[in-house]
Amino acid sequence: MEKEVNTLVKLTWFDKIFKPQVITLPNGHSTIRRRSRAPFIVALVLLAVILSLRMTGFDLGLIARKFNKLLDLMVKLFHPKWSFFNKVTRPLVDTIKMSILGTVIGCGLSLPIAVLSSTNIDKSRPIVSVLRFILALIRTLPTLVIALVCALIFGLGTFAGTLAIAIFTFGIVSKMLYESIETIDMGPFEAMEAMGANKFQAFWSACMPQILPVYLSHSLYCFEMNVRASAILGYVGAGGLGITINERIGWRDYEGLGMVLLTLFVVVVVIEFTSEYLRGKLS
Amino acid sequence: MIEFKNVYKTYPNGFTALKDINLQIEQGEFVAIIGLSGAGKSTILRCINRMHDVTKGTLTVDGVDVNSLKGAELRKFRRKVGMIFQSFNLVSRSTAIKNVLTADVPEMSFFKVLFGVFSKEQKMRALESLDKVGILDKAYTRCDQLSGGQQQRVALARTLNQNPKIILADEPVASLDPITARQVMQDFVRINKDYKISILLNIHHIDLALQYCDRVVGVRAGEIVFDGPASTITQEQIDYVYNGTKAPVLGNGE
Numbered sequence: 001m002e003k004e005v006n007t008l009v010k011l012t013w014f015d016k017i018f019k020p021q022v023i024t025l026p027n028g029h030s031t032i033r034r035r036s037r038a039p040f041i042v043a044l045v046l047l048a049v050i051l052s053l054r055m056t057g058f059d060l061g062l063i064a065r066k067f068n069k070l071l072d073l074m075v076k077l078f079h080p081k082w083s084f085f086n087k088v089t090r091p092l093v094d095t096i097k098m099s100i101l102g103t104v105i106g107c108g109l110s111l112p113i114a115v116l117s118s119t120n121i122d123k124s125r126p127i128v129s130v131l132r133f134i135l136a137l138i139r140t141l142p143t144l145v146i147a148l149v150c151a152l153i154f155g156l157g158t159f160a161g162t163l164a165i166a167i168f169t170f171g172i173v174s175k176m177l178y179e180s181i182e183t184i185d186m187g188p189f190e191a192m193e194a195m196g197a198n199k200f201q202a203f204w205s206a207c208m209p210q211i212l213p214v215y216l217s218h219s220l221y222c223f224e225m226n227v228r229a230s231a232i233l234g235y236v237g238a239g240g241l242g243i244t245i246n247e248r249i250g251w252r253d254y255e256g257l258g259m260v261l262l263t264l265f266v267v268v269v270v271i272e273f274t275s276e277y278l279r280g281k282l283s
Numbered sequence: 284m285i286e287f288k289n290v291y292k293t294y295p296n297g298f299t300a301l302k303d304i305n306l307q308i309e310q311g312e313f314v315a316i317i318g319l320s321g322a323g324k325s326t327i328l329r330c331i332n333r334m335h336d337v338t339k340g341t342l343t344v345d346g347v348d349v350n351s352l353k354g355a356e357l358r359k360f361r362r363k364v365g366m367i368f369q370s371f372n373l374v375s376r377s378t379a380i381k382n383v384l385t386a387d388v389p390e391m392s393f394f395k396v397l398f399g400v401f402s403k404e405q406k407m408r409a410l411e412s413l414d415k416v417g418i419l420d421k422a423y424t425r426c427d428q429l430s431g432g433q434q435q436r437v438a439l440a441r442t443l444n445q446n447p448k449i450i451l452a453d454e455p456v457a458s459l460d461p462i463t464a465r466q467v468m469q470d471f472v473r474i475n476k477d478y479k480i481s482i483l484l485n486i487h488h489i490d491l492a493l494q495y496c497d498r499v500v501g502v503r504a505g506e507i508v509f510d511g512p513a514s515t516i517t518q519e520q521i522d523y524v525y526n527g528t529k530a531p532v533l534g535n536g537e
Contacts, residue, residue, distance in 0.1 A: 187372035188385075191438075194332055195445055196361035197389040201396050205385045209374045 014040070076254035077261065084259040088244065092263055095240035098161040098233070099226040105162070106169025107219040113170075114177035115211075120186060121203065132178075138171035143229050147238040161238035165230055169222050176218045177211075184210040213282040220275040227271050231264050284309055285331060285449065285481070290340035292326055292505075300326040302505040304340070310448065311479045313472070315492035315513070318502035318524055324485040327502065328451040331483070332364040333357055344449070358389060365442030367484075369454035371434045375427040379418065379437045382426060383409040386444035412444040413437070416470055432463030439470060443478075450474070452484035456491065464488065468495045489521060 011020070018035040052058075063070075116122045117131040147164035154160045184207060192202035234242020241264060248257040285308040292301035300323045308314055316324045329335040330342055333349050342349045344360070352360050373382045384401050386409075394400075401409075413419045416436040418429075426434055435455060442450055452471070456464035468491050475482050486492045492499060493513045501509030501516075501524035509520050 185372075185375070187368060187370055188374045190334075191366065191368060191372035191441075192385060192388065194334060194361060194364075194366040195386055195389055195442075196358040197385075198358060200393075201388045201391075204396055205388045206374055209377050209381075213376070 073254055077258040079255055080258035080262050081253075081255035082259065084256045085263065087256075088241070088260055088263045091234070091239075091241045091244045092267065094158050095230045095234075095242075096227065096267070098158050098165055098238075098240055099223060099230045102162045102165025102230070103169050103219060103223040103226050105166040107173050107215075107222065109166075109170050110174040110177060111215060114174045114181060114215075115203075117174065117178040118181040120182050120184070121207065135171055135174050138167060139175065141168075143168045144232065144236060147233045148236040151237045156237040156239070158239035161230060161233045161240055164233060164238060165226050168229070169226060172225075173215075173218050173222050176221075177215055180214040180218070181207075181211055217279045217282045220279055224268075224272050224275045227268055284343075284345060285483075286341075286343045287327075287330075288341045288343075290330065290342055291338045292323075292330060292335065293338045300505050301330070304505075304507060306500065306507060306510070308481060308483065310481055311475070313475045313482045313495075313497045314484070314500060315496035315498070316483060316485050316500045316502060317487075317489060317492055317521075320487075322502045323505040324502055325453055326505075328366075328453055328483060328485060331449070331451055332361050332366060334366075362389060362445060363448045365445055365447035365450040365480075367435070367438055367442055367450060367452035367455045369457045371426075371431075371438045373426045373434055373437055373441075375434075376425065378423050378425055379413060379429070379440070380406070380409050380422045382437055383412050383441045383444050386412075386441050409440075409444055412440040415443055415474075416440045430463070431459050432467060435459065435463075435467050436470065439467075439474070443474065447480060449481045449483070452482065454485050454487065457487060464491060471495065 014037065015034055020032040020034045022030055022032050024030040113131060113135070117128055117135065119128055122128055143164055146167050147161060150160035150163045150167075151157075154163065186207075188206035188210075189202050192206045193199075197205065231241045231245070234240045234244065235246055237243070241260060244260050245257065248254070248260060285306070287304045287306040290301055290304040291299070293299045304327065306327075316327060318324050326335060330337050331344065331349065333352060337350050344364070347360065349360070374385075384405060387401065387405050388396055410419060410422055413422050416439050418433055418436050418440070421429060421433060421437075426437060429437065450471075455471070456467050459467060471482055471484065472495050474480055484496070486496075493516065496513050499509065499511065499513045499516050500507055501520065503524050509516065509524055
């Protein structure tokens with residue numbers, strides 16, 4: 001019996017250093033209990049934390065000393081300058097316009113590409129591979145980088161931002177959509193072919209009704225993300241609220257900044273609730 | 284008339300599903316095909332509308348060699364052959380009438396299909412098809428809210444809407460409860476008698492096959508081992524269709 005127990009537990013180098021405990025019952029049967037690895041792992045994590053604190057020059061004392069300043073800033077942020085609202089509206093509208101237009105363009109392009117990237121509909125292996133590779137390439141670029149490049153090429157302003165959002169949306173929605181398309185029921189498609197429909201007719205009548213709600217849902221979700229993302233794009237000069245945020249920080253006008261952030265927060269929450277409600281209706 | 288002459292079917296993976304099939308079915312017959320899973324029942328059906336190709340031999344439907352059809356010709360031929368599936372194959376998110384209307388899609392222009400424009404006549408005809416199977420009241424209900432039996436009736440209405448001469452039904456009642464299965468079988472009988480449509484169906488319920496169908500074809504390991512009126516088949520002959528086969532190598536069809 002003891003031998004059997006021993007063969008069941010594979011001993012590693014760890015067990016050779018820290019010998020397992022043998023528990024013997026009064027009737028002579030025994031089992032072994034290996035020493036816990038937890039203290040060892042905790043020690044490793046602690047070591048990693050200490051090392052990274054040293055390397056990044058993290059200083060707890062600095063936080064303590066500057067705590068008052070932090071508090072000061074927070075107080076100002078939470079006392080938004082209401083009169084500044086008038087100056088927020090224009091860039092805010094710009095941001096929303098950028099998000100809507102960018103989302104529409106990106107999603108419009110993504111539908112045909114997603115269909116052509118779905119293995120259940122597009123039987124051509126090379127086309128699928130090439131399209132998916134391009135999509136993966138687009139997705140690896142952060143939106144901020146795309147926006148920076150667009151701003152460099154097309155000049156500062158909302159056009160660069162819109163384009164950046166469109167490209168980003170295209171990459172994400174195509175990916176989400178082709179994964180959804182691959183899970184649709186192909187039975188109706190088969191039925192259409194058996195009735196004498198050609199591939200397009202069968203796809204359009206049998207697959208599109210299944211794809212469309214998923215497509216709209218993904219598009220709405222991406223729009224949500226884009227409103228948040230586009231607020232930042234102004235940082236690299238791509239227009240919208242980001243410019244105002246950057247400017248307020250530069251002016252040390254934290255009450256103004258508080259107003260900008262509050263407005264953004266309200267808009268994002270409203271859009272997210274609306275989008276969630278609409279997506280709920282779609283399923 | 285459907286005529287199989289020495290038909291063989293071998294799948295790309297080397298599995299021979301049909302061996303030397305000879306079969307003649309006259310217009311207006313109601314035929315049940317019985318046999319174990321993997322015996323080749325589905326393959327027989329799917330060769331008739333060329334969802335599968337025949338490897339050897341000839342298969343003619345109303346004098347047309349099915350295997351020689353291509354592209355538009357094949358699609359035109361398929362208009363005359365309706366198909367019913369075990370899992371209904373309806374767009375479950377769409378309403379019953381929308382599903383029935385898809386039967387008209389193959390004859391519509393590109394833009395009408397693209398925008399889903401159906402004429403008033405088409406809609407009225409679709410409603411009539413639903414009425415023929417007794418579920419007119421469910422016309423504007425989404426299919427995912429219908430019971431299995433109702434869904435199979437919508438599928439039947441869709442097939443009727445294409446005005447077929449032949450209906451191929453692949454296990455039409457296999458996913459239905461016994462009571463609903465009987466009702467759907469009665470629908471088939473009515474359609475067969477009222478519209479003189481030939482019906483071929485694969486079925487696992489021998490009792491239903493014997494009760495509702497006129498003729499029974501028994502398939503065993505890709506060969507026809509019984510062919511005769513449902514009233515004359517004996518228990519020994521049924522046992523022969525179902526016994527002594529080696530374990531099915533492949534599921535039905537694919």
